[in-house]
Amino acid sequence: MVIDKILTAIFGSQNDRDVKKLRPLLAAVNEKESWAKSLAAEEFPKQTAVFKERLAKGETLDDILPEAFALAREAAFRVLGERAYDVQIMGSLVLHSGRITEMKTGEGKTLMCVPAVYLNSLSGKGVHVVTVNDYLAERDADWMRPVYAYLGQTVGSILSNMDNEARKAAYNCDITYGTNNELGFDYLRDNMQIDLARKVQRGFNFCVVDEIDSILIDEARTPLIISGQGEDDTYKYHEVDKYVDQLTEVEKDPKTGDYPDEVDMDPEARKNIKGDYKIDEKSKRVSFTDAGINKIDEILHKHNLIPAGTAVVDEENFEFVHYFTQAVRAHKLYKADVDYLVRDGQVQIVDEFTGRVLEGRRYGDGLHQAIEAKEHLRIAQRNRTLATITFQNFFRMYNKLSGMTGTAATEAVEFNKIYNLDVVAIPTNRPVARIDENDEVYLNEEDKWEAICKEIKEAHAKGQPVLVGTVSVEKSEHLSALLTKKGIRHEVLNAKNHAREAMIIAEAGAKGAVTIATNMAGRGTDIKLGGNPEFRARKRAGTNATEEQYEAAYKIEKEQWLKDNEEVKACGGLYVIGSERHESRRIDNQLRGRSGRQGDPGRSKFFISMDDDLMRLFGGERMKVMMSRIGMQPGEPIDHPWLNKGIAKAQAKVEDRNFEIRKHLLDYDDVLNEQRTVIYNQRDQLLADDNLADRVLNNAKDAVEQMFYSYTHSGRKNQEAAAAALNEEIRNTFGIQLPPERLTEDALLAALQNDITEKETLAGKENLNMFIRYQYVQIIDKKWLDQLEALESLREAVSLRSYGSKNPLTEYKIDGFNMFDEMMDTIRSTVMSRVFKVRIQLSPQAAEQRRQAAMRSHSSMNAQHSEAASVSQSVSRSAGAQLSGDAARRQAAGGVMQRHTTGQSVTVRRTSPKIGRNDPCPCGSGKKYKMCCGRNA
Template sequence: MFDKLLTLIFGSQNERDVKALRPVVAEIEKREAWAQSFTDDQFPEQTKILKERLSKGETLDDILIDAFALAREAAKRVLGERAYPCQLMGSLVLNSGRITEMKTGEGKTLMCVCAAYLNSLSGKGVHIVTVNDYLAERDSQWMGRVYRFLGQSVGCILSNMDYEARKAAYACDLTYGTNNELGFDYLRDNMQVDASRKVQRGFNFCIVDEIDSILIDEARTPLIISGQGEDDTYKYHEVDKYVDQFEEMEKDPKTKDYPDEVQMLPEERAALKGDYKIDEKSKRISFTDKGMNKINDILHKHGLIAEGTSVFDEENFEYVHYFTQALRAHVLYHEDVDYVVRDGQVQIVDEFTGRILEGRRYGDGLHQAIEAKEHLKIAQRNRTLATITFQNFFRMYDKLSGMTGTAQTEAVEFSRIYNLDVVAIPTNKPVARIDENDEVYLNEDAKWNAIVKEIEEAHKKGQPVLVGTISVEKSEHLSALLTRKGIRHEVLNAKNHAREALIIAEAGAKGSVTVATNMAGRGTDIKLGGSPEMRARKRAGTGATQEQYEAALAIEKEQWQKDYEEVKNLGGLYVIGSERHESRRIDNQLRGRSGRQGDPGRSKFYISMDDDLMRLFGGERMKKIMAGIGMKDDEPINHPWLNKSIARAQHKVEERNFEIRKNLLDYDDVLNKQRSFIYEQRDEILLDEDLSTRVMNNARDKVSEIFEIYESERRGSKDGSAENALAENLKNTFGLEFETVPTDEETVIAALQNDITQKELLVGKANLNMFIRYQYVQRIDKQWLDQLEYLDSLREAVHLRSYGSKNPLTEYKIDGFNQFDAMLDNIRDSVTSRIFKVKVQIQPAGMQRQAPKTIQNMNAEHKEAQSAITPQRAFNARDARSQAANSAMKTGRQGQNVTIMRTLPKVGRNDPCPCGSGKKYKQCHGKNA
């Protein structure tokens, strides 16, 4: 109540945010005359002046007014478009690291220019992210002219680019690219073995176009770089043969749910029919006891498992996974809804946009199961080499912002996960679109008939119609109904997305009917009367000169003006939604295709009780009530209360989906902390020119651990076995052998220091450093792959611990970080051991490779042979036990050459860190050692 009173007095938070922007916009407009006074050649000079001001200590806020005024004037001169005050407001919001919500057609592409230009002046780079290659290339060319006019460089990252082109694009002041390409480049950079081969140069400022699509809709799909794993493709083919033998468990006719087996007596449970249960909301399959026994019988009958064993044995239990995925593929994943089959491949369709997700594959064997279902060649299962979610990728930027037409419905998620506030910018002209109440029908056939009738009436008048569907299958069904009625139309879905730009350009033309999935030309405007630019290109023909194109454009613009007025008088674009989506935001995006820049428009949704949203969230009960009160199939319900109840259902689904994404992020944050640390350490190793020091520091810690064990054993034994164990430990770990076992750490450390110094002398510091670097990188990469697999399996298994009243996430964190600590120790120990065990072989110029020589004998000749040694053949790693005895080490004389004196008390790796943090030394200041 108090909050409502404050809002009534002071206005909403959004109103206050917009009000605070108006004085800044007024200051920018005052500088317009100043910006207009420059000649075209002076704009790059003004950019240099602004950069100099930054270099002398001024901040971006200090130069904001001048930079915005220059960018606005540059856009006016280059594109002939002057940013409206509302567009300046939106750009100010972007610069402040927030999300700008602007209605469709308000000019978001032009709006971001000022903020992008200002931030590019820092020299740290600006990334502008779009949802596909087409928009990235279009915007980089279109807006790139403005930035180049101002003296800034512009690059674009496309999927078909090579290494050199990518590196050059990232080195530009402003770089356009898709979320996928930027994410994959980050992962690839962190798999390089040479730091100079990285293409990206940091994460400074990012503007994400259609930020809700990228950070919300795609948040559940991580980016994965993979390599080939084990070949189990034949098992998917085998299992697929027997899927039709399984039956779904019968549901209780009263509750419409599965019976609770836990509450049943054994004889009641045995009487149940059915092999599996379906959770349609979360797309899961679970087998009943009867189903598990059927799997066991099938495996035995067809000789897939050995006699005397069962599916419940550890070596056979994987078949449960194969059968589960096969059933999911057949029962829950449908062609032309979840995926399409094209060119002999299963291609995933994005449920939110209707676009093909190029290069994406379902994980955990589901993709292979679908390939088996469709009788296609099954691709070998891959092993994850690197992975990251968009949530964690975009949180790496120092400043993140974004723009979209629909963000307010997800404002809570943006705030909680990304710490981003949403500011809705008022439109330049009032929205004239009429949003009508939904029409609800009893069944799907009645709904489709009503939609076709509505399209027919609008088409006769000449009013353009855009119909939104949620799947390829539904778009093709409607297309068939329209064809029967003789209504000419275009279909835009994942099967013909190559013609997207052409179809959308003409979607606003008089008499046009366009049936589209949710892709519906997101990122492009639908102009009433059609697109004069597209028609001009067609009129001029391919290979036309610029003069010919401009002549054709002048003719088409004149005709377009007449068409525009005619369509405007007919009521503008009529948007019809064929059903409600789970998210209100997707519905709002469809509505937003109509009514741009104050144009008239109309939108309406048609719903049936058979639609997925209604069916999964209470539709069955409502359908019975409607039928019970005598509602007929072709009789619609149309009432604002019904709209509100549907909106409430959508809100519940949105909250559920948010919790799913939040839960996924909680788990991924554990992986992200580990990934960040491992990549940071990997980068340090790639750039470190003195890795032998790092190796020696690790060796000191390992020697301390060995002597701690020795001291503990020595106190408990009197027969000298502790000394023997110490000698064996030193030999196995470092390849060290002594005539007399040293009882102090300093002697061993001195011997190790002498060993690594001798190796530096023999092969050169640079060669030794390169070898150590290779050993580290190779070991880190291998261990990290194992860690990824461990975390993946742990995540699946840890949920079972909830039965023991334990929090699965807490258990995941504890086990995940314990394994990670063990991995780091393993990397340090294995690399350190390998460096000391390895022996140098010298191959003098012009001679065949000789037998290994001891370090002592090689001292005299290493200078002569140095030119013949390459990093690839300078070392041979061998087991320490097979090496010839090193006389210098045997006599312990190395300990006399180098003496390590300790000036501070020794801190063990498992001791509390002296800094007072409360952490173990190895997890605090000792983790980089």
């Protein structure tokens, strides 16, 4: 510690060295000032074009920095009449370097950021300037738009009431102003779109965050969440559970103990199978027979659960097959006190390996709800989190992040550890003349409020403006009531109306003004001593005044303001009173910073009582008793520098605690963030991919390889049983069956390739691609919602594992990524299975054309396939066939795609005569239909 002080005394602090490094760059910018002044107005946008050309040829932003900064400063001077001070240029250099600029209140941060924003906008990738509310976003954009327009750059602003088209236009501007909330929500909404063209944002290049400490620290613990009402399907689980006992298991062969083999069974024979469902205990799967589907259909109609005239296999009713599937699994495959426990009105999963309860885990895909219905527990409907992200992880997506504030030094460690941002404090343009007095500490809260009222009354009587900061709306209203009783006129600002906030704060420096506000109120607005002549001129001239009328009014108000300004300065400037200390020193410094801008005089003081939250929490009644014992009397304040140091230490402890909480939350959110990034990237790739059939085939190859690997290395002595099991797995996964003599990996892959090729021919490649894309997006979105809920439950549960000497965070990471891997595998396998199980059904006209064409070309299979392709093309052109369900509503296509659930056979609606599997194939080959064109049917 001593060595650090000696080194600092010799070489200066780190901040001193950082500021010193900026001076050569500042000198280079100042050297170009005369060049910028020599340019005509029409040359400014031309020079911008020159900069862009230089960047395109390989120069960097740093190469053109001096000229660009000088040009931006001159443009601001010509348009606004304000020339950026050297300290403002230094602050802008810090922003460009991807760091945080700390500049005192009133030093002109809005103008300061213009050179850095302009320079980085030349890359063509966009710059985001983030503010804390809509009012400031719109105000700053309107204020600086003429400057950027003078330079040839476009400016947009994102407001909460804008539609998608307006947002997209604003994001496509060179510079975009917006709030942290709107930018974050737009990111989440973009990643819920099913069409890339509907996205509004175009990437995250460079960001300047105004009041960065407020956004990245104060709001860091509050994530952005888009939620929607979850579908109220709880009653469906209960209804299905009432009737699930009416379904029966398929009778097994008494000799072999196996279910009837449906591979080569005649369709008529399949109807005679007794029973409604089959159970695979090993994989815990359930599949329904044709009779089972019909039985479900009968039950649903009998109890009016689906509309008359519809069938359970219809797209709008097909979900009931899923509910019955899960109900059968819950009753037949999952047992209480074995697979799960019922405890405290909840179903808790038991780990099959350890026998311990997996706290916070839930079965997915509706199984958990089915078990709750089985156990007659309450199934609560709740909102589903559709998408979520924290500000911490959102802003870390930018290639370069910077920010500006008046108070960041106290949080420098957090900025560095969380965001890898360094803080550079820029010297003020003029020395600070504000007097910061020691705190006054009172024994009771009543004494403190009485002292504050007395202080306000004295300052008001001599014409000194007073700004009182409170920590809550309740306290501000309490003080307002006390001042009203004493007859002191005042304004109360609770930050409910951002536009009104700016007007009140603008007049807070008027002679004799008394303003009560929360400590955060007024950030980003300017308090001028003597009041605001612009605001007063607008008020005097009226809303419909002409430019000439406004100018006349402004002249009058300007003269009056000059007099008031001198009088207020003579009174000591703005007097800032803090009604209590905040947990963070930074918030107190922000309040103090409202006074003493640009070398103006000012004064600040905090009034504290032993009943305040900070003193109570870190001193308690013991300190209050001790203060009484040493002679502190009610109504008498204590004022000493040592007391200030003690309070500062207490605040530092609270800041450290809050930092640890935010760091802890971020550690957990990083797990979710990594998964979210993968999911969103996968989603974008799928939306942009025009050949998804290849993706499906690649997934199928992996699945087939795994199937045959398990088959080859199963170690079973009974190869016939192993082959039957493999064939059953192939049927459940792909919906096709191979003869025993063709049960090879190559034959299966060839069959799958033929299946995809045929579907592309019948439906058209574009339509098939669209169907696959829709299936992917639909399943990804559903599974991601389930994953968000599962991670939320897991996060609540892992804290208990600390009792087992385990690190909850490590446990969360392990379980979270295992769940994510399972989810990704499920997405791939589900889409793959759906695509292969879907069947094309042509319209009657198209089917007849295809049948006649096939009969005419029986002499050659090649000719038959060629004819089928031509018929398919004609069908596509005439829109004679269509995709079913949601796909039908999106595109007319060459065939109907109907989904089969895993391990079940659903009757496909027919529009042409049925062909028996043992009938002659209509193609004229002479073979049975099941051995020819019906082989994969």
